[in-house]
Structure formats: C-alpha cells, structure tokens
Amino acid sequence: MAARDFKLADHPAIPRGIPLMLIVLDGWGEQPDGEYNAISKASTPIMDSLKKGHPDYWRLVKAHGPAVGLPLESDMGNSEVGHNAMGAGRIYKQGAGLVDSALADGSMFTGGWKQIQETIEKGCTLHLLGLLSDGGVHARLDQVWGLLGGAIERGAKKVRLHILTDGRDVADGSSFEYVEKLEKYIEELNSKGADVKIASGGGRMRVTMDRYETDWEVVERGWHAHVLGEAPNKYTTAAEALKDLRAKDPKVNDQYYPPWVVVDDAGKSVGTIEDGDAVVIWNFRADRVVMISKAFDFEDKDFPFFDRVRRPKVTLAGMLEYDVEIHLPSIHLVDPPQIEGTSGEYLAKNHVRSYACSETVKFGHMTFFWNGNRSGYFDAKYEKYVEIPTDKGIQFNEKPPMKAAEIAEAAAAAFKSGEWDFVRVNFPNADMVGHTGDMEATVVGCEAADKGVEVLLKAVEDAGGIYLVTADHGNAEEMVKHDKDGKPVLTKDGTPQKLTAHTCAPVPVAIGGPGLPKNIKLRKDLPGAGLANVAATFINLCGLEAPSDMEPTLLEVVEQ
Ligand SMILES: O=C(O)[C@@H](CO)OP(=O)(O)O
Numbered sequence: 001m002a003a004r005d006f007k008l009a010d011h012p013a014i015p016r017g018i019p020l021m022l023i024v025l026d027g028w029g030e031q032p033d034g035e036y037n038a039i040s041k042a043s044t045p046i047m048d049s050l051k052k053g054h055p056d057y058w059r060l061v062k063a064h065g066p067a068v069g070l071p072l073e074s075d076m077g078n079s080e081v082g083h084n085a086m087g088a089g090r091i092y093k094q095g096a097g098l099v100d101s102a103l104a105d106g107s108m109f110t111g112g113w114k115q116i117q118e119t120i121e122k123g124c125t126l127h128l129l130g131l132l133s134d135g136g137v138h139a140r141l142d143q144v145w146g147l148l149g150g151a152i153e154r155g156a157k158k159v160r161l162h163i164l165t166d167g168r169d170v171a172d173g174s175s176f177e178y179v180e181k182l183e184k185y186i187e188e189l190n191s192k193g194a195d196v197k198i199a200s201g202g203g204r205m206r207v208t209m210d211r212y213e214t215d216w217e218v219v220e221r222g223w224h225a226h227v228l229g230e231a232p233n234k235y236t237t238a239a240e241a242l243k244d245l246r247a248k249d250p251k252v253n254d255q256y257y258p259p260w261v262v263v264d265d266a267g268k269s270v271g272t273i274e275d276g277d278a279v280v281i282w283n284f285r286a287d288r289v290v291m292i293s294k295a296f297d298f299e300d301k302d303f304p305f306f307d308r309v310r311r312p313k314v315t316l317a318g319m320l321e322y323d324v325e326i327h328l329p330s331i332h333l334v335d336p337p338q339i340e341g342t343s344g345e346y347l348a349k350n351h352v353r354s355y356a357c358s359e360t361v362k363f364g365h366m367t368f369f370w371n372g373n374r375s376g377y378f379d380a381k382y383e384k385y386v387e388i389p390t391d392k393g394i395q396f397n398e399k400p401p402m403k404a405a406e407i408a409e410a411a412a413a414a415f416k417s418g419e420w421d422f423v424r425v426n427f428p429n430a431d432m433v434g435h436t437g438d439m440e441a442t443v444v445g446c447e448a449a450d451k452g453v454e455v456l457l458k459a460v461e462d463a464g465g466i467y468l469v470t471a472d473h474g475n476a477e478e479m480v481k482h483d484k485d486g487k488p489v490l491t492k493d494g495t496p497q498k499l500t501a502h503t504c505a506p507v508p509v510a511i512g513g514p515g516l517p518k519n520i521k522l523r524k525d526l527p528g529a530g531l532a533n534v535a536a537t538f539i540n541l542c543g544l545e546a547p548s549d550m551e552p553t554l555l556e557v558v559e560q
C-alpha cells in the first residue's frame, strides 16, 4: 500500500484554531420516553436543549451492528467498537466477526496456535480462560466451544477452564445456564477420552477482568484462583459454587461473584497453572484482558502491581492481540483489525493540539480505543491524556455521580487555558451505573453527566469555541428488557426483568457553540450514518479537510 500522506488541507469554511470540545456520553442511547428509560426519567435540561436543534444541529447515528463492524444487525454496540469507529473514522470488521471467520476457515489453528500445539504435544495442560458469556461484547459461547473442541481434535488431552461470569452483557443469573451448557459439552468430550474440567472462576467485575489499572486487586484475586488454585471458596463443581455463593450473600451476582476454585476429594485444586502449560485467553475484546495478560507475560522487574507468588513459565496466547503497540500478548490466534491512519495520528501530524480526559474506567476508551487499540501517544508534543482516578472497590450504583464533576472541571480548565485545539472527554455514568440495573441510581448518574455537559458547554461559550456531543452506544435508556411489542419482559415473580446490557439504540450527535460558523449545518443526506462518520466531522471542526478514506463528514456548508 502506498505510504499515507498525513498532510490535511484547510477546510474551506471552518477556520483552524477555534477550539473544539468533543463529549462522549458513554451508554447514552436515544429511545422514546418511558417508565424504564433512565435518561428520559432524569432531569437533563442540557441534553434536552440540544435535541431542539434537530435537524440542523442535532441528529441520530447508528452505534450497533454492522455500522460499527459487528457481525449482525442484532449485535448491540459497545465501547471498543464505538470508540474505534469514532477515532478511526472507518468501519473495521471487529473481533467478534474476525474470530467467527477464523473458526469457519480453520485459520484459528494455523498461526499463533502452532506454539500452543507444541505444548499440547508435550502432554502439558491447556488452560482456557475468559468471559463465559453469549453477549458478544468480549466473548461468545459458540467461539469457546469452537476453541475447546478444536483443541481436543488437535490432540489436547488435559484441558482446564477458568471462567468469569458475566451478568453485564447478558441477564444476571445466566451463568447457571452457561455453566450447564459447558458441563454438557465437557461431558461429551470426556466420554470420548478427554480430560476437561472447569477449574476456577469468579464474577468479571470482581475477578480478573479489571481494566486500565483501576484496581489490580481484581486481577490478583484471579491470579490466586486460576494460577495458584487458591480461593477462600472451594467447591467440587462450578454449579455448586454459583449456587452456594449466591445463597450465602445477597449482594453476590454474576458480575460480582467472589473467586472460587474447584477441588478434588482431597481438597486440592483440579487445575493450577504450572511451568510448561499453555494458556489461551478466549476474549476477543482487549481492554479487560490486558492486565491478566501482563501478569502472565511480564518479568518481575516490569511487574510491580502485586506479588504473583509464583509465575509459571507458560505459553500464553490471546484470542486476538490486545495491545497492538506493545504486541501483548506475544502470541495471538487471530489478527486484530488493522486500524491505522486514525484521527489521532492525523491531528498530531497536522499539529492540532489534543487533550483527552476521563476517569480510569473509561480513560482508555478516549485514548487506547480511540487510537485503534494503541496505548501510547502519537506525538507527546501535541497530545496530553489525563486520567481522573475511579473509586476502587465499589459498585457504581453506590456513587452514581462517579467523577463526572472532576472530569468536567479538568476538561473545562484545559479548554479555557488556550493550550489545546481539541479537547475530548468521556462521561461514564449512563453506562457504568446503567450496567448495575439500578434504575434510581442510573437516573442520578444521567443527571450528573448532564451537569458535566453543562459545565463544558459553558467553557465552550466562554472561549468562543465549538462543541460536538455524542455517545458510543445505548444503555441507560432501556433499564428493563422489552419484548418485540415493546412490553417489559416479566420475571417469575412478575417484576420486569432488569436489562444491564447495552442496546441497539441510535445515539445523538449535536454540534454548536459560538465558534461554529453560521453556514455549517448537519447534512440531511446520510440516513444510514454511524459513529464512523463522527471522525471526519470533528476533523472538519478542527478546520481541516478529512482524509478521503474516512467515512463522510456529517457537516455541510450551506449558502447564506
Ligand atoms: O464494561 C464493559 O466491559 C463493557 C460491557 O461488557 O462496557 P463498555 O463497552 O461500555 O466498556
């Protein structure tokens, strides 16, 4: 491919140097007002006022399914694909679909797998670890079956599974059904001579799947259970663990199970991870498996995060490469989407000074995901990434405002300082609190996010700047599950079933501010536009023409 020319021409109608504020409201979808819509229930005067700008200054864009590179129209959006699309301005076939193709054409077992195969042939144990979920955000059951079955077909004898339960992308309690399905499949494989067992597990928010170094203790708990075979909770089957831990503590749910291990009759773990073993992480999504990958891959001198006690020398493979900058893990089964020529690189190379900010749980969304799953700066001279620490060890409905005020304060100060041309922030509330399924708390979270937007729009007003407000996918606007006719799905006790997951709702794009030239409006001719169209839009708002291989801008220059 010809080398990319990063020089961008000036935009014909938008001058350079008018500062731009871009706000992403994580998990803020647009759906009709209703009893279970936490966003419409909340008092959100600022977001409501933006909506009045329809059609010239407010519109909806797609944030789910093929529009963001997911296999099916029924696939809900998520932060990785949403921020990848916004940051890159293009639609890439994403992890879920890439793994599907690699399983279908067999290439799953031809690349990085070869090194796993060598360890299997030596008779070592193969450990498979990941989120046991059909949500399609981080992982999918059929892919786990494909990996496990494929490994057995290729000669793996002893396989141990380390499972993280979900309840976030799927209904709480679905772990029972998934474990039952997995046990059935294991029985089938074992009846043909394999030795497969579930060895350890825990809830994804409490065990192993932390992200962006919010709390290394989460990963440490997982390390103890999966690797060392140690946890305060010991059971003879996974199903027993799930049942008993819930019965003991009403606060336990699929997301927040404590760590547990499966033990034999002598009380010994059935699946510690030992020197020479192979470990495959089956999640395709990166953020929540970067830390556990580091725990396996990093030498002691590079790993100050917790005492690993014992670090087995294993062959570790990721389903995908999770960090394409530092090539983590060093082996992967399926190549990740080749995201390059992102807006961040273009802007840095055109000397647009960019400032990105969120609190820890979403920090990497505005940096790592935004930049195509790269962890560093393109050019530190023109970029600054600011992280506000997220509270550790709480469930987010306990403190729904989260750090919205602090994010707004930091970003408003950066904007007013005049040091930055482009400030981008993410407010996590609608998403992180929405995932708890707690309606009241989510309403409070949405109100806090709206207040954050208010502070930032005031900064834009004061500095004569431009704003672009959008979201990465839906979540808080649908807090209970609905059937095809739009009626709430009821649980056995007659109450509506909580929906903790993201949705397929479209998301808003709003533009404005005193710096927006009067002849710039939103186009009316792109009904199918999605999040990938946002990149060209904000590059234009920075005063530059967008690269020709990005999805088209949402802006038009109108005659006055
Ligand atoms: O928390 C996460 O990992 C996902 C849901 O699984 O949410 P988001 O895509 O918004 O980060």
Ligand SMILES: [Mn+2]
Pocket: 026, 027, 078, 079, 080, 431, 472, 473
């Ligand atoms: Mn998100």
Ligand SMILES: [Mn+2]
Pocket: 027, 079, 431, 432, 435, 475, 502
């Ligand atoms: Mn989410």
